[in-house]
Amino acid sequence: MEELLKGILGINGGTIFMFIIAGILIYLAIAKEYEPTLLLPIGFGAILANIPFSNALGSDGVLSILYNAGIKTELFPVLIFIAVGAMIDFGPLLKNPFMLFFGAAAQFGIFATMLVAILLGFDLPEAATIGIIGAADGPTSIVVAQKLAAGLIAPITVAAYSYMALVPIIQPPVVKLLTTKNERLIRMEYTEVKVPKSVKLLFPIVVTILAGLIAPSSVALVGFLMFGNLIRECGVLERLSKSAQNELANLVTILLGITIGSTMVAEEFLKPRTLLIIGLGLVAFIFDTAGGVIFAKILNLFLKNKINPMIGAAGISAFPMSARVIQQMATKEDPSNFIIAQSISANVAGQLGSIVAGGMILALVPTFM
Amino acid sequence: MSIDWEVFSKGINVALLGLAGVFTVLILFYIVTKLLFHFGNKMDKDNSNPD
Numbered sequence: 001m002e003e004l005l006k007g008i009l010g011i012n013g014g015t016i017f018m019f020i021i022a023g024i025l026i027y028l029a030i031a032k033e034y035e036p037t038l039l040l041p042i043g044f045g046a047i048l049a050n051i052p053f054s055n056a057l058g059s060d061g062v063l064s065i066l067y068n069a070g071i072k073t074e075l076f077p078v079l080i081f082i083a084v085g086a087m088i089d090f091g092p093l094l095k096n097p098f099m100l101f102f103g104a105a106a107q108f109g110i111f112a113t114m115l116v117a118i119l120l121g122f123d124l125p126e127a128a129t130i131g132i133i134g135a136a137d138g139p140t141s142i143v144v145a146q147k148l149a150a151g152l153i154a155p156i157t158v159a160a161y162s163y164m165a166l167v168p169i170i171q172p173p174v175v176k177l178l179t180t181k182n183e184r185l186i187r188m189e190y191t192e193v194k195v196p197k198s199v200k201l202l203f204p205i206v207v208t209i210l211a212g213l214i215a216p217s218s219v220a221l222v223g224f225l226m227f228g229n230l231i232r233e234c235g236v237l238e239r240l241s242k243s244a245q246n247e248l249a250n251l252v253t254i255l256l257g258i259t260i261g262s263t264m265v266a267e268e269f270l271k272p273r274t275l276l277i278i279g280l281g282l283v284a285f286i287f288d289t290a291g292g293v294i295f296a297k298i299l300n301l302f303l304k305n306k307i308n309p310m311i312g313a314a315g316i317s318a319f320p321m322s323a324r325v326i327q328q329m330a331t332k333e334d335p336s337n338f339i340i341a342q343s344i345s346a347n348v349a350g351q352l353g354s355i356v357a358g359g360m361i362l363a364l365v366p367t368f369m
Numbered sequence: 370m371s372i373d374w375e376v377f378s379k380g381i382n383v384a385l386l387g388l389a390g391v392f393t394v395l396i397l398f399y400i401v402t403k404l405l406f407h408f409g410n411k412m413d414k415d416n417s418n419p420d
Contacts, residue, residue, distance in 0.1 A: 097402040104388075104395040111384035118380040119372055127380060196409030199402075206401050214394055349395070356394045360387040368379040
């Protein structure tokens with residue numbers, strides 16, 4: 001009898017609170033469609049992990065096995081990168097490589113938030129891990145967190161995916177605050193450029209070598225992303241490309257989500273610092289957006305053909321959400337102003353920029369520890 | 370709450386070097402893309418011109 005009741009008797013306030021949090025994540029995934037592919041598995045994983053005496057955790061628990069095999073080794077996020085690479089069309093960026101600069105500027109939030117986190121009492125690796133929420137890139141956040149502050153992996157991942165879903169709410173007020181109406185009305189010329197096949201093929205190879213030589217710690221991130229992209233672009237591996245985009249992405253996403261959810265154990269998750277981390281994640285997204293917009297405004301001081309500074313905000317990695325938000329804002333100001341092509345270019349650049357920023361953090365932080 | 374200024378100064382170094390590193394790598398990507406385009410277009414022209 002005691003054996004049958006031990007689960008019920010083991011319930012405490014923390015368990016109930018975690019069930020509520022898991023419920024909120026599942027609700028957001030289903031009812032609001034906020035990143036459902038991840039928030040739902042994360043929410044359910046949190047339930048599995050918080051049932052008292054859950055045999056899903058522990059040395060023989062399936063979730064612990066998945067964690068050790070897929071997260072500790074970075075296998076899941078890296079496999080996701082193959083899938084993401086196979087999904088990304090670098091064409092818009094290759095047509096307009098100038099937009100790469102916005103992909104760099106919009107990483108400002110990562111580093112600014114890291115400094116804020118240090119001021120709030122976090123140590124350097126923890127602060128850098130919190131800053132990486134601003135990469136707006138789940139797999140990069142997981143890899144960096146796993147390497148620098150594994151204890152923070154749950155709140156970091158939940159914050160990263162939640163804020164990515166909230167880009168349409170976070171970005172517009174920041175962009176509006178930093179731009180004038182006249183700036184938001186700026187039109188940008190767009191000329192269609194044909195991208196030679198050789199460029200599409202060589203780009204992933206050259207970028208991998210270049211990034212790897214400068215920041216070897218980014219090889220796993222950049223390399224697997226570009227490997228996926230090469231499968232997509234080579235034209236002779238359509239079956240593999242489709243598998244990477246569908247079966248691989250779906251399978252790994254299911255396992256990644258539920259495994260991350262399993263790290264949301266009440267004793268670890270219910271700490272004041274979790275709230276602080278989630279708050280700092282929002283700061284990171286705000287700083288990212290501001291960094292991109294302000295960079296565009298600075299460039300406009302020197303450019304003859306002005307850039308619509310809203311494009312700078314699309315330099316974050318949340319693709320294609322951010323580009324869409326910027327186009328919606330432009331259309332709101334002037335229904336005949338189309339800056340979607342440039343926004344998408346900046347958004348793709350952000351995907352590259354976030355991974356490079358992750359590599360930089362992984363390379364630099366250990367040298368200053 | 371006390372601020373550890375030593376950690377903060379390390380953070381400043383990481384932030385400056387990190388941001389500079391991201392810009393450097395993406396500037397290199399920009400140059401590489403331009404070069405690839407230059408040679409890619411040249412190759413396309415050569416291939417389309419049988420002479």
